[in-house]
Amino acid sequence: MSVAVTEIHKQDQKPGRSLGYVFRQREMGIVLALVALVAYTAINQSRFLSSQSIRDILLNTAILAVLASGMAVVVITRHIDLSVGSVLGLSAFAVATVMQHNQDLPMVAALALGLGIGAVAGVVNGALVHFGNVPALVVTLGTMYAYRGLTYSWAGGQQVTADEVPRHFLRFANSDLLGVPWLVIIALAVIAGVGVMMRNYRIGRELYAMGSSPQAAGLAGIKIARNTLVAFVISGALAGLGGVLYASRFGTVDAASGNGYELQVVAAVVVGGVAVFGGSGTIWGAGLGALLLTVIGSALAVLDINQFWQQAIVGALIVLAIGADRLVAVRIARSLRKRDSHV
Amino acid sequence: MTTDRSTSSGPALLEVLDVSKSFGAVAAVQGVSFPLYAGEAHALVGENGAGKSTIVKMLAGVHRPDTGTLRADGENRTFHSPADAKAAGIAVIYQEPTLFPDLSVAENIAMGNAPLTRLRQIDRRSMRATAERLFARLGVRIDPDRPARGLSIADQQIVEIAKALSTKARVLIMDEPTAALSGVEVERLFSVVRSLRDEGAAIMFISHRFEEITALCQRVTIMRDGRHVATEKVEDLSVDDMIRRMVGRDLSALFPKQEVTAGDVVLTVEGLSREGVFRDISFEVRAGEIVALAGLVGSGRSEVMQAVFGVDPYDSGTVVFNGKRLKPRNPRAAMNAGLALVPEDRRQQGLVMDLSIARNVTLPRSGALARLGLLFGGTEKREAESWTRKLQTRFGRLSDAVGTLSGGNQQKVVLAKWLATGPKLLIVDEPTRGIDVGTKAEVHRLMSSLAADGMAVVMVSSELPEVLGMADRVLVLREGHLVAELSRAEATEESVMYAAMGQKVTA
Structure with missing residues (x-):
């Protein structure tokens, strides 16, 4: 017995260092796809790797990645949040309007406001899902229209333009820290923070557990109500944060900002290897998914391919990701069954 | 197998006092009381629907009793949630284990009370060390790092027990844990449970198998229709006593086959063969008859009847029903002609x-x-x-x-x-598998009265008493061949087993 046990030890003590382990990770597929895509595009169009082009890609990825991080949390919990595009729009318009009327308000206040609006929207979503006992798909489809409607009735066709908001607000999204755009730093911080929470903290593991088997989670005494709220608040708050970043980056905001964005976010999460039925996937995978989608968009533009193809390719990728997901699951299940776990 | 432990009579670890619970109009449990003592395994028996699962769910904190109290360590407790029951030291192992398939085994065990580092992060090293320590104590080897997905039911139950141990549970409630286990796995589970019992845990054990109850338990509580019938020491009761109290009637009433004179032939099967599955099967079934297909598992009983009904194909032979040939591979036509097949796995x-x-x-x-x-x-x-x-x-x-x-x-x-x-012909495959004694009798009575009304019944069954009690004729299959046709008078446990195994069995 002891022989086998020590073997297991040896195998698993340093999983990070074994090449096999790295390649077994789901995220590896995305990385490979990214490398291939970038290489192909760069060979055909050298300006694809110009610093300006890379900077644009990263800036475009940042907001998507922030929202995808939050969406991943919700999807891992076996829910979905379709309201993120509307929350982003609401937050962007609210922040831009407030900044327009209070030119001296610091950036921190704008960020806090956006986060707060998003968090409130998330509480509403979570409460409806849990206490109303309504599937998240239905609840957030409803709130997606409700939040968007709220923004429309407030904006009433008006828009806030870049010359009406304070200069420092606009500068934020377009300035750097040591050559790295603030937007990218924020996105990385969000991915790291949420990622660590999901990986190393009790709450994160409980969210995985809830997604893996909701019934077992209840019997295990996991606080389903609190955790559901937490998941939706994270998603909402990050969508709110995304709204602030959006307003700061583009300056001009109207009631339609972020319309339809939720589907891109879901696409990024699914392509990033988060299982649609919860329980598995990682935050950094979702971030990579966001990057891959953005790179595809840019590559097609650079290669002068019709924009139509972008949507078709994204669609194909989603089907591929879900197909691969099933395939991997079936394979794993089979190999686990074969491997006798004990003697 | 031992039942040698003298039962302790200290204060009960957990007491159920006069609890009742209704769901809508259905009173699931009415005024049930029993104690669980440390160092004792306590069986809870009753027919399906007697209210055992409701008792389990109340102890687990899933349901709250309408009236009555639960008392742990002499104190009245109200469990608002499974977490409360866990905190009171109660662990429940359900018939179908409740693990998280995507998470590792170690994580499954630690869920809810994972060890934390100083930064309040999950301490994975100590988590898997705990899992290994628990598995060592249980004498099993399961890799703590593998995901729970793909574990056999037996291993999942071991993981559940490890989970219970990790929370320092002193009351272990097991709801039909052996239903899906093989003989070896049951033995392994029992040796684990026995050692926990001897270390002072209180075990509540639910099972339909009486030999398991006598092998493991010291005390038994019998329930019927949601009510408490008796709580006694196991050694004071015979299996017959237990069944009689569970069912509220005598065992002899279990196989109430009415005498019927058989009518016309309804089904004629001739020379039915399917390569590698069964060969040259011929038999007749008459109206008002119950014909049993007996044989060992894998002898081709179910397959023959599935071919007759048209679910499975056959290579040669004919099936004639009421004078008309049934087309192969056409269950819809069979249904229209008046056949019905109640499958094995409901x-x-x-x-x-x-x-x-x-x-x-x-x-x-x-x-x-x-x-x-x-x-x-x-x-x-x-x-x-x-x-x-x-x-x-x-x-x-x-x-x-x-x-x-x-x-x-x-x-x-x-x-x-x-x-x-x-239907004019009813085919039932294992009609009473996994159902309790009382319902069994009802199903049997029903089949008997259907036959009395002129329906032809073909029953595939692995339970000899059922075959002998119910059938007018017994057809015995062995390795795809029809090896014997026994009348009700000829059919005995010996004669059927002799035919099924192809050799004299020493009783």
């Missing part, structure tokens, strides 16, 4: 678990019940009502999902579903 093949009772009962007849292609609830409901009444099915409302019923009642719904088609 969960997989017999019922749509999420649909209502009414829908399930009327499913095969939805075409006949529809008006202009549309189904209206009224007709469905009337049909279902009349059938469930005939079969004495117990349920809350007809609109409840079938999945919420007990196993025996599910079996009755499957029967109702096929009887509603008005």
